[in-house]
Amino acid sequence: MTQDIFAALRARAVEAMRNLLPDLPEEAFARVQMEPPRDLTHGDMATNAALVVAKPARQPPPKLAAALAERLAALPEVESAAPAGPGFVNLRLREGFLRAQVPAILAAGEGYGDSTLGAGRRVDVEYVSANPTGPMHVGHCRGAVVGDALANLLGKAGWDVTKEYYINDAGAQVLALAHAAYWRYLQALGTKLTEEEYAQSIQGGLQYRGDYLVPVGEALRARYGESLAEPGGMPAGPSHWLDTVRDVTVELMMQAIREDLAALGVRQDVFVSERALVAAGKLEEAEALLAARGLIYHGVLEPPKGKTLDDWEPREQELFRATQFGDEVDRPLRKSDGSGTYFANDIANHLHKIERGFSELVHVWGADHGGYVKRMQAAVAALSDGKVSLDVVLAQIVHVVKDGQPVRMSKRAGTYVTLRDLIDEVGRDAVRFTMLTRKSDAQMEFDLDKVVEQSRENPVFYVQYAHARCRSVLRGAGDPTAADLAAAPLESLADPAELALIRRLTAWPRTVEAAATAREPHRIAFFSMTWRATFMYCGTRAARTRPCDSFGGMNRKPQGPGWPWWLRRRRSSARASR
């Protein structure tokens, strides 16, 4: 039994059409929709069934619409049905049927809107996956929120969801991090070296100078004493310490990242280490698989166009035939030193996912990785023989604004805003909600002042306030249970605004499904905002005398008898003053 009355009425419409046109194949009905009409004066629902079926049935849409309307009007749920426009059928539902949704919704509780859309499908949602080279900053925030919200959304829509974090702990960045942590370790031992002397001694210089590594140095000293250094806190050869320091540092960084994520309400199920995958031979396994399918060869790529590379030179590389799967060029898998490229390691990562039995993979990436999507989809298609899908949701950069000024992200200038700073300043809920008030691939400004402002300009506050007011209403009613409410006489829900609120709530299940299908969690935030408007409109005096549309506003053209109450009043007072 579906909770979605739109789906239920759609089934009724299809059934009616099938009876009218018994000879039509089942596919003819696939595109039939039942949805809320844009203009609420048209009714509660509208279906395009007659339009869709007209062509295969070889009958004019208006004729079919009239016949369909007649049948739908006879349904117990339906107050009236009328053909309209080029072949739509508009339905108006009986108020009793709408009211009956209330106990159903109350009975479902938080499970209201749960869907079986993704039933039987396992999806892996990978998000954040920040390099473990430092604390989370605001740049990571949007991806974390979008990914987490999307994973929750898919779970509500019936998918079996795994939340995953891919730890990029195999590249040069992590080596640089280890050197930086080692410096803090030497400092903890009381080395006489200066920072610059140390920086000059390592290739690429000292890259991570933030003091967040100081505790790591202390921890290394606590665990290993002086054993990782020469006497006097002088650096030892990397072979003596590099693996140890790197592992400990990554471990501690990941611990900090997990804490930051927890503060944001994000808890991922699986943390996959790039290094561990490589060490386990996943890269070779993936290569062998691709090679067996004839998708690997050695060749020389053209130099990239439109961009001059000083050090470019023709070089033979091991290449993956990504072009066979829609990518622009074939992609290299091995660096000149023989180790895997980031892409190759990521292929190993995806093989690992496929082997764990996921049928769908979802990633949330920063928009600057947009150019990477096609090759990864190509790889997944190649590895899974086209059986596993990869969807990538791109999250655009967030520009942080404070006091009307953009906050520049600079570690050196000390204006580096950590995720924790942000949460401490404006609160977890405000951060999460605000990040979802835009489509994820749209650029967004995050105004630190506005999200804590208790005003109409702040959608976070708007929605929170509506919730507070709900509680207030319940408190005023003596804190009834859901069962108490369900047993209450429904006939008193007669105001147009109250019925509008019920209509709004009946759209929740389809909103969940549509948002999950589109992988767009922001739609849930928008639903909250429209729901809020509809709710707040209830109880206003205007609500009792004029109809209300789905957004809580009133219809442009007032319908129904009589003047709006304030016009009545103005007229009478004008008469009185005369």
Add this chain to the structure above:
RNA sequence: GUCCUCGUAGCUCAGCCGGAUAGAGCACCAGAUUCCUAAUCUGGGGGCCGUGGGUUCGAAUCCCGCCGAGGACACCA
């Protein structure tokens, strides 16, 4: 040069994988509110949906060209 993401009201953005007269918030103007929190509500003005074609009963939505913004373009992650 190629690819990706975009272009909708003055501003910030929705628009439910093709539907009827394109919406909201903010801003502006004009009003309401003895009543669950004035932390609210209502009305109004305001848009060639970047642009030119195409697909069809029907396009903001799908396809192609162009203009404009941002991003990515061998051994960085």
